[in-house]
Amino acid sequence: MVSNALRDADLSYTIHPYTNLVAHETKGPLIAVRGEGVRVFDDKGKDYIEGMAGLWCASLGFSEPRLAAAAARQMAELPFFHMFSHKSHEPGIRLSEELVKRAPVPMARAFFCNSGSEANDTAIKMIWYINNALGRPQKKKIIARKRAYHGVTVASASLTGLPANHRDFDLPIANILHTSSPDYYREGKPGESEEAFAKRCADELEAMILAEDPNTVAAFFAEPIMGAGGVVLPPKGYFEHIQAVLKKYDILLVADEVICGFGRTGQYWGSQTFGLKPDILTCAKALSSAYMPISAVLVTEEVYKPLRDNSGKIGTFGHGYTYSAHPVAAAVALETLAIYDERDILGNVAVSGARLQERLRSFADHPLVGNVRGIGLIGAIELVADKATHGAFPASDAVGPRVVTKAEEAGVILRAMAGDVVAFSPPLIITPEEVDQMMDRFTVALEAVTAEVL
Numbered sequence: 001m002v003s004n005a006l007r008d009a010d011l012s013y014t015i016h017p018y019t020n021l022v023a024h025e026t027k028g029p030l031i032a033v034r035g036e037g038v039r040v041f042d043d044k045g046k047d048y049i050e051g052m053a054g055l056w057c058a059s060l061g062f063s064e065p066r067l068a069a070a071a072a073r074q075m076a077e078l079p080f081f082h083m084f085s086h087k088s089h090e091p092g093i094r095l096s097e098e099l100v101k102r103a104p105v106p107m108a109r110a111f112f113c114n115s116g117s118e119a120n121d122t123a124i125k126m127i128w129y130i131n132n133a134l135g136r137p138q139k140k141k142i143i144a145r146k147r148a149y150h151g152v153t154v155a156s157a158s159l160t161g162l163p164a165n166h167r168d169f170d171l172p173i174a175n176i177l178h179t180s181s182p183d184y185y186r187e188g189k190p191g192e193s194e195e196a197f198a199k200r201c202a203d204e205l206e207a208m209i210l211a212e213d214p215n216t217v218a219a220f221f222a223e224p225i226m227g228a229g230g231v232v233l234p235p236k237g238y239f240e241h242i243q244a245v246l247k248k249y250d251i252l253l254v255a256d257e258v259i260c261g262f263g264r265t266g267q268y269w270g271s272q273t274f275g276l277k278p279d280i281l282t283c284a285k286a287l288s289s290a291y292m293p294i295s296a297v298l299v300t301e302e303v304y305k306p307l308r309d310n311s312g313k314i315g316t317f318g319h320g321y322t323y324s325a326h327p328v329a330a331a332v333a334l335e336t337l338a339i340y341d342e343r344d345i346l347g348n349v350a351v352s353g354a355r356l357q358e359r360l361r362s363f364a365d366h367p368l369v370g371n372v373r374g375i376g377l378i379g380a381i382e383l384v385a386d387k388a389t390h391g392a393f394p395a396s397d398a399v400g401p402r403v404v405t406k407a408e409e410a411g412v413i414l415r416a417m418a419g420d421v422v423a424f425s426p427p428l429i430i431t432p433e434e435v436d437q438m439m440d441r442f443t444v445a446l447e448a449v450t451a452e453v454l
């Protein structure tokens, strides 16, 4: 009864993010009530392996007592303070230091926000601010990529290169452009090698920069692996070619490590796995294992210096959130980073990631599977109607979403992306045995849908 009342209240009072609100009226909510390791339990006691770690974020699973204790300690000691106008506090200071020390390239400073979207908005504002400070007010355009995901605030949604984030929102805003997506499986031409495709992507970026006038292009944003755009790994040599173009035209690289950061790809940062040397790095999600909302923007000395000087000239760096470096969130993030070290999270990603990649690749010959990809503890299976031509199913058949619905029935939460891509991004603490259980449950779902469509 309680559960039905809650369901009714959900249907009566909520607006769900990223939800077909009409379909929700009949489908109703999956109400989670508790978590344990890599699993969550619904209000009827059914368990689900969280194959997406929530939203690619709950890296330490759903029941880490040390994070709850860190939050409680900080709540009791100093539940709130801020870092505006020369104020400070220990968790904020120590987290800045930890992140700067852990950065994949020499970084000078850290700035905190509450979400990945805000971190990317902050990066854009910093770029505009410093280019004004450096006396080049025309150098403001930002290039992101088709199928990128950088968030949903007005500026970060503009960076995002997915139609649903623009349509009827009157986005993107001016001066944000989208270059080619690096999806070799979908965008590679017949006979084109992966390396040649990567070079073509860089050539297309260069052509865009030249068409726009290099003096007007300020920065390029990239996720090391595109997440919500369909778990797209960079083709071989991609970032090498892209960074050569950026360097040639004095364009900053912003690495959006919101998904890849803190071990997801097998190294601490996706930038290390794929050879990015960012000028600005944004991170969130696994920074606190998602137990508290917190994100960060790391900047090099070259970015920090003009920002510092300009704030001196104007009288303030006029940007900051009430909850920038919230002490409870910062304390939880510090504890999260300590746990990653103590429990050798990268070691676990190596072992369980190998198992995940092996299980994913075992579907390569499946009649519905066009492409399997991934690294570390992130991966995807792309379902197609025609393996030879890569021909997709009609979107109206909703093959990917149907697999995900069946998977939920079988007890694993996954996510379907546009183009019938089923994504996997489990908590980084998952064991090889749990990977097997997750993939066994997925197999049941895939076979059920295969029987329907073949």
Ligand code: PLP
Pocket: 055, 114, 115, 116, 117, 118, 120, 149, 150, 151, 152, 223, 227, 228, 256, 257, 258, 259, 284
């Ligand atoms: N950047 C990337 C790569 C993401 O995957 C996300 C969220 O999924 C964001 C930014 C936006 O983060 P948030 O939802 O915390 O605003």
